[in-house]
Amino acid sequence: MQHIVDTQWMGNMRFNALYDTHTILMDAPxxxxxxxxxxxxxxxxxxxxxxxxxxxxxxxxxxxxxxxxNFDIKVEGELSKTAPITYTHINLVYSIAGNTAYAAxxxxxxxxxxxxxxxxxxxxxxxxxxxxxxxxxxxxxFNNRKVAE
Amino acid sequence: MQHIVDTQWMGNMRFNALYDTHTILMDAPxxxxxxxxxxxxxxxxxxxxxxxxxxxxxxxxxxxxxxxxNFDIKVEGELSKTAPITYTHINLVYSIAGNTAYAAxxxxxxxxxxxxxxxxxxxxxxxxxxxxxxxxxxxxxFNNRKVAE
Numbered sequence: 001m002q003h004i005v006d007t008q009w010m011g012n013m014r015f016n017a018l019y020d021t022h023t024i025l026m027d028a029p030x031x032x033x034x035x036x037x038x039x040x041x042x043x044x045x046x047x048x049x050x051x052x053x054x055x056x057x058x059x060x061x062x063x064x065x066x067x068x069x070n071f072d073i074k075v076e077g078e079l080s081k082t083a084p085i086t087y088t089h090i091n092l093v094y095s096i097a098g099n100t101a102y103a104a105x106x107x108x109x110x111x112x113x114x115x116x117x118x119x120x121x122x123x124x125x126x127x128x129x130x131x132x133x134x135x136x137x138x139x140x141x142f143n144n145r146k147v148a149e
Numbered sequence: 150m151q152h153i154v155d156t157q158w159m160g161n162m163r164f165n166a167l168y169d170t171h172t173i174l175m176d177a178p179x180x181x182x183x184x185x186x187x188x189x190x191x192x193x194x195x196x197x198x199x200x201x202x203x204x205x206x207x208x209x210x211x212x213x214x215x216x217x218x219n220f221d222i223k224v225e226g227e228l229s230k231t232a233p234i235t236y237t238h239i240n241l242v243y244s245i246a247g248n249t250a251y252a253a254x255x256x257x258x259x260x261x262x263x264x265x266x267x268x269x270x271x272x273x274x275x276x277x278x279x280x281x282x283x284x285x286x287x288x289x290x291f292n293n294r295k296v297a298e
Contacts, residue, residue, distance in 0.1 A: 009207065043152045055183075119229070
């Protein structure tokens with residue numbers, strides 16, 4: 001099975017990527033000759049990672065009938081200093097709020113995503129370190145960022 | 150330097166990723182519990198790759214005052230059969246139209262992107278094979294897909 005993205009150049013630095021029934025817009029900032037009409041391409045890698053693992057966590061918790069009050073994922077991509085400019089380390093900070101009784105389930109859901117289910121994370125881990133922190137109701141439950149630095 | 154993407158869960162399977170001043174929407178199809186309101190996360194990896202290399206090609210040719218009539222990039226991501234479901238091989242088909250006198254410059258621009266400039270390609274190549282084909286005015290100028298299969 002394949003995913004196919006068809007990306008059309010729209011003039012200047014604009015590109016429209018078509019996937020399934022959806023269109024994803026990209027552009028460059030003025031310093032790179034664009035109009036800043038849409039995001040630059042590279043952070044879409046971080047976006048894919050956040051959505052992939054986020055949906056895993058929601059799906060795993062839903063099966064246990066656990067609902068969350070709030071769920072935010074900050075993805076930090078460290079950039080190389082020389083060309084090709086690429087990510088050299090990615091860290092995710094999962095900030096989740098919910099009933100305190102669910103702390104262990106939430107931590108397990110994130111671990112399962114990172115270690116078993118998330119295909120974007122599995123792909124990126126073949127190339128660079130991917131680390132994560134889990135903060136539940138303001139308290140850090142897990143952090144393997146230091147290990148990788 | 151870092152890129153930071155902040156992704157917020159919007160309920161159900163919806164996630165909004167904020168990068169710089171832009172918002173990128175993601176959702177899942179109904180069979181995965183979503184509403185198909187926006188693209189699924191994984192193809193954003195292919196999207197990032199197409200935009201990254203597409204902007205390289207446009208920028209390199211612009212420096213030579215070469216303009217194109219049409220430019221389309223099809224990105225095919227082969228999926229693994231077992232979890233974590235991830236890409237195992239990515240192939241790009243660059244379909245470009247322009248003055249026939251520019252064929253060598255176009256080919257060079259794509260090669261430079263794939264071999265020197267495109268950070269997304271460099272990242273993915275550390276994990277899996279990334280191959281490409283260049284079609285200019287309907288004629289295939291380059292194809293290293295076979296080599297990798």
